[in-house]
Amino acid sequence: MSSTTGAQSLRRVVIVDDHGIFRAGLKAEMQGRVDVVGEAHDVETAAAAVRERMPEVVLLDVHLPGGTGGGGAEVVTRCRDLLEEVRFLAISVSDQAEDVVSVIRAGARGYVTKTISTADLADAVESVATGDAVFSPRLAGFVLDAFGTSGLVEDVRDEELDRLSAREVEVMRLIARGYTYREIASELFISIKTVETHVSKVLRKLQLSSRHELTRWAERRRIV
Structure with a gap:
């Protein structure tokens, strides 16, 4: 999806991960594809960065220190009043069903694993920014199992078929x-x-x- 580059303005993104080296690497990889306007390393700094920077998309690790132990899902919950303007895309090494379901139930619009390519991640950011839902292939099944055929799952199916x-x-x-x-x-x-x-x-x-x-x-x- 080439619309992430070119004449169109880049999507404003905040990167949330507790590993500085990953944030730096992701920022470098995504240079020219998105506009990274902020970073955070735990629940508290993430919620603060989202409210201060008001990005279009938050790239969110699901396992984060701080808060009450809720990780990425807690960040989404703390920012639930912003979900019409800010979209959350979970990106994690974990492909466990409980991690996927918890962050989606909190309000995230997608979940991809860290094995995703740079180009596909840029496409995912663009899709989430425009209101679609995006999942790595095997993870979509967890969402379908958890949510049946209503709500977000309908969005996933329609967006992919479209x-x-x-x-x-x-x-x-x-x-x-x-x-x-x-x-x-x-x-x-x-x-x-x-x-x-x-x-x-x-x-x-x-x-x-x-x-x-x-x-x-x-x-x-x-x-x-």
């Missing part, structure tokens, strides 16, 4: 149904090479790495 063109949705459904590339090409009257191109785009847009993950993604949303 990334795909009508043709890409057709290809995605056939892949999820077990069709081979050759069978899809025959069904849609396109070349095998075009099928491969569509599949690559679908996997990239949905942040998935294989057709097996794609099948599970589609099955969870009952769109196979």
Whole structure:
């Protein structure tokens, strides 16, 4: 998503993590993609920085010292009155269901792991800033399990599907149904090479790495 750069003004971001070296590295990696207007290292400094800087997006670690022990979720809770203007995107080494659910339940709009690429993180910041929800692939399942098919989960499903063109949705459904590339090409009257191109785009847009993950993604949303 190239809209994070260029003529459009950069999204204002606060980075919250208790490791200074990670904050410095992330700030360097995201230079030119976002405008880092503040940093914080614990619950108290995070809540203060958010209120003072009023960023569009907060990149928030879920495990933070300070406060009453609630970590990133506590930061979101303390800033709940700002959620119409400030969006929280959790970024953590943890991919545990309890961490994901707690911070999303508090009001964060997304959760990605620290293995995410710089380009994908910039895309995630832009998506969250515009009101969408973003999750690393396997983490979306935790949210679906926890929240059913209401509220935020509907936003997740709609936002992800909206990334795909009508043709890409057709290809995605056939892949999820077990069709081979050759069978899809025959069904849609396109070349095998075009099928491969569509599949690559679908996997990239949905942040998935294989057709097996794609099948599970589609099955969870009952769109196979």
